Amino acid sequence: xxxxxxxxxxxxxxxxxxxxxxxxxxxxxxxxxxxxxxxxxxxxxxxxxxxxxxxxxxxxxxxxxxxxxxxxxxxxxxxxxxxxxxxxxxxxxxxxxxxxxxxxxxxxxxxxxxxxxxxxxxxxxxxxxxxxxxxxxxxxxxxxxxxxxxxxxxxxxxxxxxxxxxxxxxxxxxxxxxxxxxxxxxxxxxxxxxxxxxxxxxxxxxxxxxxxxxxxxxxxxxxxxxxxxxxxxxxxxxxxxxxxxxxxxxxxxxxxxxxxxxxxxxxxxxxxxxxxxxxxxxxxxxxxxxxxxxxxxxxxxxxxxxxxxx
Amino acid sequence: xxxxxxxxxxxxxxxxxxxxxxxxxxxxxxxxxxxxxxxxxxxxxxxxxxxxxxxxxxxxxxxxxxxxxxxxxxxxxxxxxxxxxxxxxxxxxxxxxxxxxxxxxxxxxxxxxxxxxxxxxxxxxxxxxxxxxxxxxxxxxxxxxxxxxxxxxxxxxxxxxxxxxxxxxxxxxxxxxxxxxxxxxxxxxxxxxxxxxxxxxxxxxxxxxxxxxxxxxxxxxxxxxxxxxxxxxxxxxxxxxxxxxxxxxxxxxxxxxxxxxxxxxxxxxxxxxxxxxxxxxxxxxxxxxxxxxxxxxxxxxxxxxxxxxxxxxxxxxxxx
Numbered sequence: 001x002x003x004x005x006x007x008x009x010x011x012x013x014x015x016x017x018x019x020x021x022x023x024x025x026x027x028x029x030x031x032x033x034x035x036x037x038x039x040x041x042x043x044x045x046x047x048x049x050x051x052x053x054x055x056x057x058x059x060x061x062x063x064x065x066x067x068x069x070x071x072x073x074x075x076x077x078x079x080x081x082x083x084x085x086x087x088x089x090x091x092x093x094x095x096x097x098x099x100x101x102x103x104x105x106x107x108x109x110x111x112x113x114x115x116x117x118x119x120x121x122x123x124x125x126x127x128x129x130x131x132x133x134x135x136x137x138x139x140x141x142x143x144x145x146x147x148x149x150x151x152x153x154x155x156x157x158x159x160x161x162x163x164x165x166x167x168x169x170x171x172x173x174x175x176x177x178x179x180x181x182x183x184x185x186x187x188x189x190x191x192x193x194x195x196x197x198x199x200x201x202x203x204x205x206x207x208x209x210x211x212x213x214x215x216x217x218x219x220x221x222x223x224x225x226x227x228x229x230x231x232x233x234x235x236x237x238x239x240x241x242x243x244x245x246x247x248x249x250x251x252x253x254x255x256x257x258x259x260x261x262x263x264x265x266x267x268x269x270x271x272x273x274x275x276x277x278x279x280x281x282x283x284x285x286x287x288x289x290x291x292x293x294x295x296x297x298x299x300x301x302x303x304x305x306x307x308x309x310x
Numbered sequence: 311x312x313x314x315x316x317x318x319x320x321x322x323x324x325x326x327x328x329x330x331x332x333x334x335x336x337x338x339x340x341x342x343x344x345x346x347x348x349x350x351x352x353x354x355x356x357x358x359x360x361x362x363x364x365x366x367x368x369x370x371x372x373x374x375x376x377x378x379x380x381x382x383x384x385x386x387x388x389x390x391x392x393x394x395x396x397x398x399x400x401x402x403x404x405x406x407x408x409x410x411x412x413x414x415x416x417x418x419x420x421x422x423x424x425x426x427x428x429x430x431x432x433x434x435x436x437x438x439x440x441x442x443x444x445x446x447x448x449x450x451x452x453x454x455x456x457x458x459x460x461x462x463x464x465x466x467x468x469x470x471x472x473x474x475x476x477x478x479x480x481x482x483x484x485x486x487x488x489x490x491x492x493x494x495x496x497x498x499x500x501x502x503x504x505x506x507x508x509x510x511x512x513x514x515x516x517x518x519x520x521x522x523x524x525x526x527x528x529x530x531x532x533x534x535x536x537x538x539x540x541x542x543x544x545x546x547x548x549x550x551x552x553x554x555x556x557x558x559x560x561x562x563x564x565x566x567x568x569x570x571x572x573x574x575x576x577x578x579x580x581x582x583x584x585x586x587x588x589x590x591x592x593x594x595x596x597x598x599x600x601x602x603x604x605x606x607x608x609x610x611x612x613x614x615x616x617x618x619x620x621x622x623x624x625x626x627x628x629x630x
Contacts, residue, residue: 149325149328152326152601152605153329153333153597153601154560154600155559155560156560156566157562157566157597157600159563160581160585161336161585162336241454244454245454245567248456249566249570249582264456264460265456267460268571271460271463275464278460285457290448290449293452294448
């Protein structure tokens with residue numbers, strides 16, 4: 001996934017995905033020759049990251065009710081005000097719009113697209129992988145082939161082409177990103193299902209005469225859902241970066257609606273005079289993606305697919 | 311081995327066919343009034359429209375048009391832009407070298423940094439350097455290439471003035487200037503991959519260093535660098551290779567952004583501009599070229615596996 005992170009991988013399960021390199025920060029410490037293992041819950045960084053994510057989510061949800069300026073309210077006389085100027089905590093942009101307000105409303109777009117796209121990918125891909133991994137045979141072969149076709153496209157290229165033609169609405173972008181991430185979840189779900197279906201309790205359920213649907217929903221799904229959800233969490237960061245890249249290219253939600261990526265892009269024009277226009281949204285986006293990666297990584301090492309596949 | 315490869319090539323070919331059909335279908339089913347593009351919105355009289363439709367064979371069923379388009383594409387003719395009347399093939403050929411240079415350069419940069427880093431951190435796992443590198447690379451994973459590019463532009467171009475902020479000098483015009491203009495774009499694409507590659511190689515290398523042949527080499531008294539380079543690197547480089555090949559797909563997407571940002575005349579920018587103009591033919595052609603390149607590179611990596619690991623030649627043969 002990262003793609004660069006902006007050269008983003010749409011496929012966090014691909015071995016190339018930044019977060020699937022088998023190392024987590026915690027594991028890095030565990031690999032310490034001294035054998036010091038951090039087993040006592042999550043460290044302070046984890047809670048800091050969770051706190052930041054909670055804060056961003058809170059601001060995104062309540063943006064309309066918070067005492068913020070109108071994100072599209074221009075004031076050309078007060079443009080490029082530095083952070084800390086009166087009335088504008090984080091300064092104003094090239095059109096005199098309040099950066100803090102734009103960040104808050106931009107968080108909406110980022111998070112909404114991220115959550116919705118991940119949910120779509122997780123539900124559709126998860127179901128597909130589950131059924132394919134359980135039924136095997138021609139359905140599995142056909143599904144795998146289709147997934148390979150989708151994966152054969154360079155992700156962002158396909159995304160750009162699709163978004164440009166389908167349109168730049170919130171819904172279209174969400175659907176396209178969600179659709180493109182289906183193979184990822186399908187692969188995780190399929191791999192886990194393959195392992196889980198070999199377990200004795202599945203055999204027992206079948207021996208008791210349970211139907212396929214009951215086995216899939218009752219025996220396999222509960223074991224597959226956690227690894228898939230863990231990947232979904234990591235993928236949130238990927239989608240935030242993707243949306244940012246689209247916005248940076250001017251292909252996300254239409255202007256003047258604020259998004260983090262478009263704010264960074266706008267700031268670029270004023271780079272020779274002032275940096276905060278690009279810097280502030282960049283920091284916010286960086287911290288958010290970093291936090292998502294960190295939390296996702298920590299949780300995933302708990303519910304590791306590789307472990308559960310044993 | 312050759313039989314396995316042939317099988318692989320055939321399956322890739324079917325994937326490629328599907329991909330080309332999909333991109334054709336996608337771009338032809340989506341709403342876009344080609345007649346308006348060609349004639350301009352003011353000259354839409356029925357006769358002219360009918361003429362254009364006949365010329366483009368727009369009234370033929372899609373499969374027929376696809377076969378015609380693919381046949382032309384196979385003979386190297388990707389059609390003509392509806393806007394500029396330029397041959398798509400010419401446009402791609404003209405701009406491809408820029409993108410290829412960018413990709414190669416950034417790949418070389420990221421491997422040149424991450425291979426030594428990965429080896430050293432794996433060798434001294436848990437040490438200070440390892441912790442710093444592991445932490446730093448984790449942070450770098452959260453920096454998209456466009457952010458990195460802006461940072462580099464600000465520092466290296468605006469503040470220090472070491473490199474031109476935008477623009478491209480052709481390799482044939484002035485190799486030195488060419489490298490200067492390619493440096494920042496390539497670096498901003500490379501840095502994220504440095505993080506990915508380093509972490510990956512470190513993990514694999516740590517596993518390899520536990521193996522018996524490394525112990526044997528050490529007990530023979532071979533110098534450390536020799537063990538790391540000769541005995542440990544090769545068996546540890548498989549996932550790195552796979553990932554590097556898969557990364558090309560991401561890089562291709564990345565070049566769209568980076569070429570736009572640095573105003574480089576590559577096919578990423580061509581794609582972006584064509585998407586903006588809704589220049590269907592151009593988009594179709596560029597997507598086909600990019601995807602084919604990506605698929606072929608991944609096939610080549612499969613071949614490389616066999617070169618790197620002699621065991622694979624026989625093992626796969628036994629299965630295949």
